[in-house]
Amino acid sequence: MLRRLLLSFAALPLFPAVAAHDPAALRDAAAQTDTLAWSITEGLTTEVGQRLAATESEARSREWAVARLKALGFANVRIEPFTMPRWDRGAASATVLSPFPQTLAIAALGYSGSTPKAGIDADVVAFDGLAALKAAPAAAIAGKIVYVTHHMAAQQDGGSYGALSPIRTVAPGMAAQKGAAAILIRSIGTDHHRVPHTGVTRFPEGTRSIPAAALSTVDAEQLDRILARGKPVKLHLEVATRLTGRAQSGNVVAEVPGSDPKAGIILIGGHLDSWDLGTGAIDDATGVAITTAAAKRIMDAGQPRRTIRIVWFGAEEVGGFGGDAYAKAHGAEKHMVVAESDFGADRVWSLAVNTGAQGNPMVERLSEVLAPLGITRSHGAAHGGTDVEPTAATGTAVMDLRQDGLRYFDLHHTADDTLDKVDPAQLRQNVAAWTAALAVLANDPVELTPPPATATGE
Amino acid sequence: MLRRLLLSFAALPLFPAVAAHDPAALRDAAAQTDTLAWSITEGLTTEVGQRLAATESEARSREWAVARLKALGFANVRIEPFTMPRWDRGAASATVLSPFPQTLAIAALGYSGSTPKAGIDADVVAFDGLAALKAAPAAAIAGKIVYVTHHMAAQQDGGSYGALSPIRTVAPGMAAQKGAAAILIRSIGTDHHRVPHTGVTRFPEGTRSIPAAALSTVDAEQLDRILARGKPVKLHLEVATRLTGRAQSGNVVAEVPGSDPKAGIILIGGHLDSWDLGTGAIDDATGVAITTAAAKRIMDAGQPRRTIRIVWFGAEEVGGFGGDAYAKAHGAEKHMVVAESDFGADRVWSLAVNTGAQGNPMVERLSEVLAPLGITRSHGAAHGGTDVEPTAATGTAVMDLRQDGLRYFDLHHTADDTLDKVDPAQLRQNVAAWTAALAVLANDPVELTPPPATATGE
Numbered sequence: 001m002l003r004r005l006l007l008s009f010a011a012l013p014l015f016p017a018v019a020a021h022d023p024a025a026l027r028d029a030a031a032q033t034d035t036l037a038w039s040i041t042e043g044l045t046t047e048v049g050q051r052l053a054a055t056e057s058e059a060r061s062r063e064w065a066v067a068r069l070k071a072l073g074f075a076n077v078r079i080e081p082f083t084m085p086r087w088d089r090g091a092a093s094a095t096v097l098s099p100f101p102q103t104l105a106i107a108a109l110g111y112s113g114s115t116p117k118a119g120i121d122a123d124v125v126a127f128d129g130l131a132a133l134k135a136a137p138a139a140a141i142a143g144k145i146v147y148v149t150h151h152m153a154a155q156q157d158g159g160s161y162g163a164l165s166p167i168r169t170v171a172p173g174m175a176a177q178k179g180a181a182a183i184l185i186r187s188i189g190t191d192h193h194r195v196p197h198t199g200v201t202r203f204p205e206g207t208r209s210i211p212a213a214a215l216s217t218v219d220a221e222q223l224d225r226i227l228a229r230g231k232p233v234k235l236h237l238e239v240a241t242r243l244t245g246r247a248q249s250g251n252v253v254a255e256v257p258g259s260d261p262k263a264g265i266i267l268i269g270g271h272l273d274s275w276d277l278g279t280g281a282i283d284d285a286t287g288v289a290i291t292t293a294a295a296k297r298i299m300d301a302g303q304p305r306r307t308i309r310i311v312w313f314g315a316e317e318v319g320g321f322g323g324d325a326y327a328k329a330h331g332a333e334k335h336m337v338v339a340e341s342d343f344g345a346d347r348v349w350s351l352a353v354n355t356g357a358q359g360n361p362m363v364e365r366l367s368e369v370l371a372p373l374g375i376t377r378s379h380g381a382a383h384g385g386t387d388v389e390p391t392a393a394t395g396t397a398v399m400d401l402r403q404d405g406l407r408y409f410d411l412h413h414t415a416d417d418t419l420d421k422v423d424p425a426q427l428r429q430n431v432a433a434w435t436a437a438l439a440v441l442a443n444d445p446v447e448l449t450p451p452p453a454t455a456t457g458e
Numbered sequence: 459m460l461r462r463l464l465l466s467f468a469a470l471p472l473f474p475a476v477a478a479h480d481p482a483a484l485r486d487a488a489a490q491t492d493t494l495a496w497s498i499t500e501g502l503t504t505e506v507g508q509r510l511a512a513t514e515s516e517a518r519s520r521e522w523a524v525a526r527l528k529a530l531g532f533a534n535v536r537i538e539p540f541t542m543p544r545w546d547r548g549a550a551s552a553t554v555l556s557p558f559p560q561t562l563a564i565a566a567l568g569y570s571g572s573t574p575k576a577g578i579d580a581d582v583v584a585f586d587g588l589a590a591l592k593a594a595p596a597a598a599i600a601g602k603i604v605y606v607t608h609h610m611a612a613q614q615d616g617g618s619y620g621a622l623s624p625i626r627t628v629a630p631g632m633a634a635q636k637g638a639a640a641i642l643i644r645s646i647g648t649d650h651h652r653v654p655h656t657g658v659t660r661f662p663e664g665t666r667s668i669p670a671a672a673l674s675t676v677d678a679e680q681l682d683r684i685l686a687r688g689k690p691v692k693l694h695l696e697v698a699t700r701l702t703g704r705a706q707s708g709n710v711v712a713e714v715p716g717s718d719p720k721a722g723i724i725l726i727g728g729h730l731d732s733w734d735l736g737t738g739a740i741d742d743a744t745g746v747a748i749t750t751a752a753a754k755r756i757m758d759a760g761q762p763r764r765t766i767r768i769v770w771f772g773a774e775e776v777g778g779f780g781g782d783a784y785a786k787a788h789g790a791e792k793h794m795v796v797a798e799s800d801f802g803a804d805r806v807w808s809l810a811v812n813t814g815a816q817g818n819p820m821v822e823r824l825s826e827v828l829a830p831l832g833i834t835r836s837h838g839a840a841h842g843g844t845d846v847e848p849t850a851a852t853g854t855a856v857m858d859l860r861q862d863g864l865r866y867f868d869l870h871h872t873a874d875d876t877l878d879k880v881d882p883a884q885l886r887q888n889v890a891a892w893t894a895a896l897a898v899l900a901n902d903p904v905e906l907t908p909p910p911a912t913a914t915g916e
Contacts, residue, residue: 046683049560057559101515102507102737105873193651194736194873218876222737225504225877278652279560279680415563415652418676419683 020302021443023369027436030297031373034431038424040068040289041345045279045419052276053315054086054247061272065252065288065312072296074254074310082325084315086247087111089198089276090240092213094184097121097234100226104235106184106213107196107277109168110318112241113209115182119238120145120211122181126227130167133174142179145235146171147227149220154190157350158343158405161412164188165199172201172212182211182237186220191410194218198275199413200318211239249273249314251322254292256299258307258442264336266308266441267396268295268434271316271342271387278417282408286345286422286430288312294434304442306336313387316342317413320386327390337441337448338392339399340385341434343408347426348375348433350402352382354392356449362440363448366399369436373429378402397448399441401433478760479901481827485894488755489831492889496882498526498747499803503737503877510734511773512544512705519730523710523746523770530754532712532768540783542773544705545569547656547734548698550671552642554681555579557689562681564642564671565654565735567626568776570699571667573640577696578603578669580639584685588625591632600637603693604629605685607678612648615808616801616863619870622646623657630659630670640669640695644678649868652676656733657871658776669697707731707772709780712750714757716765716900722794724766724899725854726753726892729774729800729845736875740866744803744880744888746770752892762900764794771845774800775871778844785848795899795906796850797857798843799892801866805884806833806891808860810840812850814907820898821906824857827894831887836860855906857899859891 051061062079069077094104125144127133148171152160168188175183187197196216203209270287274280295308313322353363367377382400384392392398411417509519527535552562583602585591606629610618626646633641645655654674661667728745732738753766771780811821825835840858842850850856869875
């Protein structure tokens with residue numbers, strides 16, 4: 001027995017690195033035993049809580065991340081700082097003055113303007129969707145509170161968010177250009193709770209930033225019913241946001257150095273910042289937790305051929321500043337593939353890879369090792385996520401491990417984005433998927449090449 | 459054809475009232491077609507919204523109720539005013555100062571005291587349950603913020619609420635008597651959303667009213683995790699409530715007059731007031747809506763033998779003032795039975811009747827007509843509800859049509875108590891149950907007699 005153990009031990013260094021990274025065995029171990037992703041998610045959401053970009057909280061989260069990543073044994077752990085315009089949420093409230101006095105639950109959108117301190121009183125003019133607002137003459141809107149509603153259904157692939165989020169990002173600027181006093185939108189969300197969904201909006205260059213806020217879906221339906229009575233609806237609105245100049249944010253970087261520096265970097269991660277209403281559990285503590293837990297499993301199994309670079313990006317929510325800063329600093333390095341986890345922590349159901357060669361055997365190997373987790377191959381384009389898109393644009397392959405989005409927009413950008421919404425079993429499935437994928441990506445003898453500029457998926 | 463119509467018309471007055479009230483036929487019509495309960499619930503929650511006792515909103519709701527009950531054709535529609543101590547919620551906020559700075563979502567409890575305007579900073583001392591708080595020496599509590607947690611599970615009969623609500627009603631007074639600076643409790647609720655559950659608390663005579671607030675269940679679990687790190691936890695707390703002296707509330711009364719004034723009154727209803735955080739949909743717009751819709755069906759089918767008196771009680775939430783005022787004004791009248799709907803609008807699953815005679819045939823007839831709705835006979839005591847208990851105490855039979863409570867404490871006393879939580883199909887089942895029960899109660903040849911003083915159910 002002793003002899004066999006000694007032989008095993010002696011034999012280990014002779015194994016090539018790739019043998020230590022048996023994707024199926026690593027996948028199954030993660031699926032059955034991973035607790036690291038939960039521990040990171042629990043720790044970050046408990047010991048830091050919300051992490052609004054460029055705030056003291058986000059700075060604390062970077063220190064927390066550095067300490068944790070170093071303790072886990074990663075190499076080259078560091079903060080890469082950058083600056084960005086800081087926006088602070090103040091108080092926001094909406095009250096129906098007539099015909100039926102009552103309060104409505106709202107949350108200001110990121111970069112919303114403010115009302116005067118005493119607030120504003122104005123009539124509501126309602127639109128069903130962005131096209132209706134676009135078609136309306138300025139005379140119907142000037143001086144009014146624009147209200148835009150919609151009909152969002154939950155979809156596994158999150159498609160309805162893509163279709164409707166311009167109501168948040170574009171409608172406020174459009175309303176401002178037509179002279180609106182303010183704008184309220186129905187939250188871009190699928191729940192029925194009294195928790196408005198915030199999110200960033202953008203006012204075109206030269207357009208005044210008007211007060212812009214989201215009603216909870218419940219309050220939007222209340223306003224719909226009030227409007228349906230056919231009487232003029234007058235609101236009192238107070239929104240007190242602040243733009244306080246440029247402030248510091250940063251990306252936190254850690255690595256599993258590969259044995260072959262020429263084989264290209266695998267860039268993975270999620271974003272460390274969050275909106276300020278919840279504790280950023282599914283958006284995106286779980287993203288950094290899943291990718292880090294998977295990389296840790298590869299590291300512990302032996303040195304991979306390719307370097308795995310984990311980035312906990314800063315300032316994603318408010319405009320993707322962390323992803324831009326990373327690409328500016330590192331875009332000239334050779335990245336073989338970029339991939340991000342930023343769609344919660346429900347089960348991965350689909351693999352998508354954007355790469356140059358049709359029938360790349362590495363993609364086949366990825367498909368095979370992910371199939372036992374219930375993951376099927378998608379033929380749509382891989383998007384990568386806000387944080388890695390600027391790097392992908394420098395010319396890299398992109399991989400998506402797509403998560404079930406049916407619950408995601410119940411919670412996204414609300415006060416309800418908290419730890420209790422994370423399902424530990426589905427979180428482990430995510431870690432298993434990322435571990436298996438990294439085991440292939442980090443060691444495969446072939447390479448994923450960048451897609452042609454117009455690629456829409458492999 | 460004309461002759462038959464004329465004959466039918468001429469024949470109608472000859473039918474005895476009881477024949478027009480076929481309980482099974484009325485039940486089935488309500489189950490299939492009722493829209494009145496929805497219409498009342500939708501109207502009250504939309505056109506008035508929250509209805510905190512003794513406020514302008516509650517006064518508006520009385521005017522709304524009178525107009526609606528008159529329009530429905532009820533007799534003797536009136537407001538019976540009374541006065542009570544008015545309590546107003548101001549702002550309330552809680553912030554963890556150390557070890558992990560972050561905000562926690564709270565709502566002041568009804569009759570909570572206030573902090574100084576600048577708030578208070580104090581360490582947290584935590585207790586798992588009321589017994590642990592009771593056992594603690596004052597020295598461990600004086601000057602601290604007491605936090606009481608618990609482990610509430612959803613139960614069909616709401617039993618866990620009865621067991622745990624003393625944490626809300628009793629613990630604040632107990633903490634005050636031991637010198638606590640303030641008290642936070644885990645919401646007496648079963649959801650996982652960022653919506654704290656308010657509710658009334660009571661400070662014993664001569665005890666100072668300290669600030670008392672509920673953390674949402676999500677925030678309570680966050681505080682549990684922070685405390686589990688083992689470091690002292692310091693909070694900043696601001697609570698700004700106001701007691702503004704006596705103000706007017708009132709009950710709204712309507713009747714379906716019976717043909718036999720000596721046969722005793724059937725008192726039914728729910729409460730018109732609500733907490734101020736939501737719109738009081740399940741607590742208790744649906745209660746007044748269900749009982750009113752059922753009484754309307756009886757009225758429209760012909761005059762019953764017994765008078766049905768519908769009361770939309772005022773000021774239930776803050777201390778049962780409406781029920782006390784009613785009993786004071788009407789307790790000397792002959793009430794055969796009292797019954798209230800105040801447990802949401804999910805399906806009725808159980809009938810309980812407190813009456814004097816074992817094997818009363820009217821109770822058998824109630825059981826039979828309710829069975830097709832999936833309602834079984836309970837052998838537990840009927841409680842009647844806060845609003846009708848003072849009248850029951852004068853010596854009346856009591857009937858409960860008990861609703862499924864599995865969802866009720868997800869919503870109860872929160873901002874999430876809104877119209878979208880009402881299931882129209884289950885609401886119709888409630889109306890069907892009440893209609894069938896009223897058809898029996900209002901016409902039955904036998905009488906329900908009061909239970910003996912110590913009765914625990916028939």
